[in-house]
Amino acid sequence: xxxxxxxxxxxxxxxxxxxxxxxxxxxxxxxxxxxxxxxxxxxxxxxxxxxxxxxxxxxxxxxxxxxxxxxxxxxxxxxxxxxxxxxxxxxxxxxxxxxxxx
Amino acid sequence: xxxxxxxxxxxxxxxxxxxxxxxxxxxxxxxxxxxxxxxxxxxxxxxxxxxxxxxxxxxxxxxxxxxxxxxxxxxxxxxxxxxxxxxxxxxxxxxxxxxxxxxxxxxxxxxxxxxxxxxxxxxxxxxxxxxxxxxxxxxxxxxxxxxxxxxxxxxxxxxxxxxxxxxxxxxxxxxxxxxxxxxxxxxxxxxxxxxxxxxxxxxxxxxxxxxxxxxxxxxxxxxxxxxxxxxxxxxxxxxxxxxxxxxxxxxxxxxxxxxxxxxxxxxxxxxxxxxxxxxxxxxxxxxxxxxxxxxxxxxxxxxxxxxxxxxxx
Numbered sequence: 058x059x060x061x062x063x064x065x066x067x068x069x070x071x072x073x074x075x076x077x078x079x080x081x082x083x084x085x086x087x088x089x090x091x092x093x094x095x096x097x098x099x100x101x102x103x104x105x106x107x108x109x110x111x112x113x114x115x116x117x118x119x120x121x122x123x124x125x126x127x128x129x130x131x132x133x134x135x136x137x138x139x140x141x142x143x144x145x146x147x148x149x150x151x152x153x154x155x156x157x158x159x
Numbered sequence: 160x161x162x163x164x165x166x167x168x169x170x171x172x173x174x175x176x177x178x179x180x181x182x183x184x185x186x187x188x189x190x191x192x193x194x195x196x197x198x199x200x201x202x203x204x205x206x207x208x209x210x211x212x213x214x215x216x217x218x219x220x221x222x223x224x225x226x227x228x229x230x231x232x233x234x235x236x237x238x239x240x241x242x243x244x245x246x247x248x249x250x251x252x253x254x255x256x257x258x259x260x261x262x263x264x265x266x267x268x269x270x271x272x273x274x275x276x277x278x279x280x281x282x283x284x285x286x287x288x289x290x291x292x293x294x295x296x297x298x299x300x301x302x303x304x305x306x307x308x309x310x311x312x313x314x315x316x317x318x319x320x321x322x323x324x325x326x327x328x329x330x331x332x333x334x335x336x337x338x339x340x341x342x343x344x345x346x347x348x349x350x351x352x353x354x355x356x357x358x359x360x361x362x363x364x365x366x367x368x369x370x371x372x373x374x375x376x377x378x379x380x381x382x383x384x385x386x387x388x389x390x391x392x393x394x395x396x397x398x399x400x401x402x403x404x405x406x407x408x409x410x411x412x413x414x415x416x417x418x419x420x421x422x423x424x425x426x427x428x429x430x431x432x433x434x435x436x437x438x439x440x441x442x443x444x445x446x447x448x449x450x451x452x453x454x455x456x457x458x459x460x461x462x463x464x465x466x467x468x469x470x471x472x
Binding site: 140141142143144145146147148150151152153154155156157158159 | 355
């Protein structure tokens with residue numbers, strides 16, 4: 058029996074199967090890479106979201122900072138006043154009273 | 160906007176100020192101030208024979224129970240003497256009345272008793288020999304208490320606190336320039352003009368709620384004796400008016416009594432006052448004899464200095 062033709066055919070079938078397998082692997086890998094990328098992207102997005110949220114918090118903090126700063130500033134002024142009981146008065150307006158020697 | 164009432168008191172002016180939102184309480188606030196000042200006057204005035212201090216002078220030498228108010232006022236006066244190392248001395252009443260007269264010797268009883276001998280051997284300043292325990296008060300023989308340096312300021316403190324306690328509102332009370340505040344701040348805060356005499360430099364400051372400001376001056380209550388200018392703040396070391404190194408001294412403190420004690424002591428200390436005030440940490444403003452202004456301890460310095468300036472009242 059002549060098997061040479063059968064061997065070539067078998068080799069072609071094997072080659073085709075390998076190619077299909079490679080394609081399948083490539084497809085799966087690619088999908089994995091894709092999903093991995095997507096996953097990574099999602100993670101990034103999440104991170105980004107998280108960052109954004111944090112950033113929001115940061116803004117709030119910044120706002121807080123601004124508030125703090127305002128408070129500080131106000132507190133600074135108040136603190137100055139609290140520390141010494143006196144701060145710059147209004148020069149243009151009328152005074153509530155005058156302290157004089159007696 | 161403010162609501163204010165003003166009236167004559169103790170040869171000077173009493174003033175009570177409220178935020179305009181509390182204006183409906185003005186009459187009640189004025190009543191508080193009048194009640195407090197009347198009570199203080201009845202307790203320790205040197206100009207009323209029926210005051211507790213004068214009418215019970217003999218009892219005080221032996222030692223006696225006094226009213227809680229008089230005990231409080233004496234306590235504050237002795238505290239002021241302690242705080243100022245005796246520069247604000249409440250035992251100069253007779254000295255003030257007649258400079259050069261040493262009442263302690265003139266009034267000594269002729270027959271020595273163990274008590275008088277013990278007192279004669281006690282070389283401590285008279286203010287340290289005042290015995291105050293609770294409401295039991297004993298005053299050294301020959302000493303007339305003069306609580307003038309602290310009682311007016313104490314009255315301002317009590318009046319402001321009384322308004323807040325009774326009416327639940329913020330208030331500023333000024334008794335002859337001794338300014339006390341209590342309760343919540345009004346809109347814009349308490350604005351106080353600092354100027355002793357017309358033509359003196361002017362500062363405008365804001366006083367925090369609950370704080371007080373007082374000024375002592377060598378330009379007020381002055382007279383001439385044998386051609387020598389005198390003023391009413393005596394240096395206890397000599398029993399004579401302190402050198403007028405400063406035209407006026409102003410201090411901000413948590414209580415008007417403390418502020419007044421420090422301004423009076425600063426006038427007595429002259430040049431030495433600057434370092435003492437710096438160490439105290441209190442905001443202070445001193446106007447020198449030449450009109451120059453020294454601001455220390457956080458006193459706002461964004462002010463204009465000049466004598467006879469446009470801002471002068």
